[in-house]
Amino acid sequence: MTVIRKTDNLGALESEAIHIFREVAGEFDRPVILFSGGKDSTVLLHLAIRAFWPAPVPFPLLHVDTGHNFGEVIEFRDKVVASYGLRLLVAKVQDYIDDGRLAERTDGIRNPLQTTPLLDSITENRFDAVFGGGRRDEERARAKERIFSLRNSFGQWEPRRQRPELWNLYNGRHRPGEHVRVFPLSNWTELDVWNYIARENIELPAIYYAHERNVYLRDGMWLAEGPWGGPRSGESLERRMVRYRTVGDGSCTGAVDSTATDIEQVIAEVAASRLTERGATRADDRMSEAAMEDRKREGYF
Amino acid sequence: MSDLLRLATAGSVDDGKSTLVGRLLYDTKSVLADQLDAVHRASVDRGMAGPDLSLLVDGLRSEREQGITIDVAYRYFATPRRSFVLADTPGHVQYTRNTVTGASTAQLAILLVDARKGLIEQTRRHAAVLALLGVPRLVLAVNKIDLVDYDESTFALIAKEFTAHAVALGYAEADVVTVPVSALVGDNVVERSAHTPWYSGPTLLDHLETVPVDADAHNVPFRFPVQYVIRPRTPEYPDYRGYAGQVAAGSVRPGDEIVVLPAGGRSLVERIDSPDGELAEATSGQSVTLILSHDLDVSRGDLISAADSLPLVTDDFAATLCWLADKELRPNARVLVKHGTKTTPAFVSELISRFDEQSLSSVELPESLRLNEIGQVRVRTAEPLPIDDYTASRRTGAFLVIDAADGTTLAAGLVGAPLPTRDAVSPGP
Numbered sequence: 083m084t085v086i087r088k089t090d091n092l093g094a095l096e097s098e099a100i101h102i103f104r105e106v107a108g109e110f111d112r113p114v115i116l117f118s119g120g121k122d123s124t125v126l127l128h129l130a131i132r133a134f135w136p137a138p139v140p141f142p143l144l145h146v147d148t149g150h151n152f153g154e155v156i157e158f159r160d161k162v163v164a165s166y167g168l169r170l171l172v173a174k175v176q177d178y179i180d181d182g183r184l185a186e187r188t189d190g191i192r193n194p195l196q197t198t199p200l201l202d203s204i205t206e207n208r209f210d211a212v213f214g215g216g217r218r219d220e221e222r223a224r225a226k227e228r229i230f231s232l233r234n235s236f237g238q239w240e241p242r243r244q245r246p247e248l249w250n251l252y253n254g255r256h257r258p259g260e261h262v263r264v265f266p267l268s269n270w271t272e273l274d275v276w277n278y279i280a281r282e283n284i285e286l287p288a289i290y291y292a293h294e295r296n297v298y299l300r301d302g303m304w305l306a307e308g309p310w311g312g313p314r315s316g317e318s319l320e321r322r323m324v325r326y327r328t329v330g331d332g333s334c335t336g337a338v339d340s341t342a343t344d345i346e347q348v349i350a351e352v353a354a355s356r357l358t359e360r361g362a363t364r365a366d367d368r369m370s371e372a373a374m375e376d377r378k379r380e381g382y383f
Numbered sequence: 384m385s386d387l388l389r390l391a392t393a394g395s396v397d398d399g400k401s402t403l404v405g406r407l408l409y410d411t412k413s414v415l416a417d418q419l420d421a422v423h424r425a426s427v428d429r430g431m432a433g434p435d436l437s438l439l440v441d442g443l444r445s446e447r448e449q450g451i452t453i454d455v456a457y458r459y460f461a462t463p464r465r466s467f468v469l470a471d472t473p474g475h476v477q478y479t480r481n482t483v484t485g486a487s488t489a490q491l492a493i494l495l496v497d498a499r500k501g502l503i504e505q506t507r508r509h510a511a512v513l514a515l516l517g518v519p520r521l522v523l524a525v526n527k528i529d530l531v532d533y534d535e536s537t538f539a540l541i542a543k544e545f546t547a548h549a550v551a552l553g554y555a556e557a558d559v560v561t562v563p564v565s566a567l568v569g570d571n572v573v574e575r576s577a578h579t580p581w582y583s584g585p586t587l588l589d590h591l592e593t594v595p596v597d598a599d600a601h602n603v604p605f606r607f608p609v610q611y612v613i614r615p616r617t618p619e620y621p622d623y624r625g626y627a628g629q630v631a632a633g634s635v636r637p638g639d640e641i642v643v644l645p646a647g648g649r650s651l652v653e654r655i656d657s658p659d660g661e662l663a664e665a666t667s668g669q670s671v672t673l674i675l676s677h678d679l680d681v682s683r684g685d686l687i688s689a690a691d692s693l694p695l696v697t698d699d700f701a702a703t704l705c706w707l708a709d710k711e712l713r714p715n716a717r718v719l720v721k722h723g724t725k726t727t728p729a730f731v732s733e734l735i736s737r738f739d740e741q742s743l744s745s746v747e748l749p750e751s752l753r754l755n756e757i758g759q760v761r762v763r764t765a766e767p768l769p770i771d772d773y774t775a776s777r778r779t780g781a782f783l784v785i786d787a788a789d790g791t792t793l794a795a796g797l798v799g800a801p802l803p804t805r806d807a808v809s810p811g812p
């Protein structure tokens with residue numbers, strides 16, 4: 083018999099996240115976990131598996147696919163889904179563009195386009211609780227987000243009408259058509275996520291570790307060549323040693339110069355970094371002071 | 384391995400709270416270059432002389448436009464010794480609602496006062512709310528000490544007055560620390576100040592790093608609200624039946640005798656399961672799965688309790704409500720009560736008294752409770768609840784009052800928890 087006294091930082095965060103998963107399982111009819119294969123959603127899934135062990139995770143997964151993917155990530159996503167015998171739903175931005183429900187933006191960035199397929203998928207499947215890997219340390223608007231965040235029937239976040247969140251008593255009541263976004267990693271920082279990945283020995287897509295890749299410079303970020311339209315004229319490809327701090331839509335997710343090829347080196351690099359992960363790697367958050375708040379109001383993750 | 388401290392800040396307008404939080408983040412190198420650049424740019428855009436550190440905290444468009452903090456913001460910083468989750472609660476807009484929210488999970492609260500003004504009425508009210516919510520430890524940061532020329536006697540007077548106030552609210556002197564700081568200049572926040580040689584206590588960060596992190600109170604009997612029944616029904620685990628939950632109070636070991644409430648069935652803890660294997664003990668805050676020795680009917684909403692010290696199981700109890708909604712409370716209001724993992728219909732049968740904001744006294748038999756008011760009530764529930772007094776056990780003495788019609792959270796409820804007395808909240812002679 084083991085004696086594990088999990089009163090340290092990671093143990094406390096893990097217990098809090100597991101408690102949140104179990105509350106949702108106990109109070110909602112149709113929860114779903116947003117799963118992209120990125121590090122935060124992989125940690126989220128790991129926690130869900132631990133919350134219900136030895137029973138299977140009682141929710142399906144949903145990936146809102148922008149179509150601008152990194153091959154390694156999709157491969158990883160499918161491998162994880164198969165290995166745990168989970169059910170994965172995929173909502174494709176490309177389908178919406180193909181049949182005209184959405185139009186490609188002039189800048190080619192597809193992250194903001196995810197909102198419509200996400201909301202449609204929630205409505206069609208009657209999901210009442212949607213788990214996301216969002217963290218409050220990521221961005222200022224997210225710092226004000228509740229762990230249980232009520233969305234109206236248009237999926238909108240209304241920051242001034244949020245419910246006070248007291249003790250660990252979460253209020254998940256909602257009316258028909260409304261749903262609740264749930265963020266079990268709310269109180270985690272980027273470094274907590276990496277330390278937990280190391281402690282739990284969680285596998286990630288290889289692009290989180292340093293590798294050689296053809297990249298071009300745009301707006302101060304290293305973007306990978308790909309079907310999303312780069313490099314343009316005036317931008318030149320270079321082969322560099324890089325890794326990804328976040329993994330999102332290929333058109334707006336930048337790589338950072340890195341030599342960190344294993345988890346210890348990544349942790350050292352994150353601890354020493356002078357840039358936030360979104361500031362360093364997400365073009366869509368640089369658009370305005372309130373870019374994330376505006377997207378969240380519209381129903382984004 | 385570092386541990387985790389959850390803390391809240393409270394203060395009034397213009398006492399420099401956002402600057403203090405900004406200072407803590409900045410001096411612990413928790414603010415990164417791109418965030419600082421953004422603050423610099425925004426400060427220049429707004430025509431300010433220097434960077435406004437409060438912009439780090441105020442995240443919403445309307446907050447930045449109005450230059451105020453509307454909502455509780457959560458900030459994160461870490462030192463080699465400890466990680467911190469800080470709930471930054473605004474002082475002026477709906478201060479009770481925000482302070483109650485921040486205080487509900489805090490193990491320590493930092494109150495700010497302006498050294499030039501000393502304790503003001505709002506400081507006393509904040510301290511009373513923090514005491515009511517059972518925040519175990521208080522720190523008073525006497526800010527802008529540079530503006531009183533680092534005067535020892537000014538600090539000593541404020542420190543003495545505040546400590547006396549906190550003791551009157553029920554704090555032990557050892558749990559109250561006062562620190563002279565200048566958030567703007569950085570004195571005694573992270574770096575010890577050369578200007579306060581007369582001060583021998585810890586810097587603010589020193590104190591935050593070394594203050595003991597208690598699991599709620601000591602010697603609290605074991606309490607475990609059942610969240611979910613884990614029944615895999617897989618070939619590997621055909622008969623597994625485990626009760627999943629987070630230890631709300633106390634601790635448990637295999638072999639302990641327990642009672643399942645409200646039904647009252649007795650059993651023994653056969654095993655404590657976690658994905659890492661069986662545990663020899665589970666303590667307050669840990670999420671685990673309990674396997675019992677007997678086949679009892681246990682489901683979500685039940686409470687597993689130590690057999691030798693049971694909570695009161697009742698459908699009629701006195702409580703303190705912090706009213707958080709625009710809609711006012713009137714006697715016989717029909718609501719929902721969420722206690723632990725149980726939600727039950729209830730009604731507020733009686734409004735006993737209201738804590739009056741203006742006179743800092745209690746009004747008997749009020750007609751209503753309104754937004755940001757605190758009052759004592761009597762609650763009757765459709766099903767009996769296993770309750771502890773809030774002062775004895777925070778987790779099992781707390782409940783939410785929810786609007787049955789639209790699901791809004793109406794109030795924070797504390798079982799028992801008498802209101803602060805006039806002696807404790809009035810400035811005194």
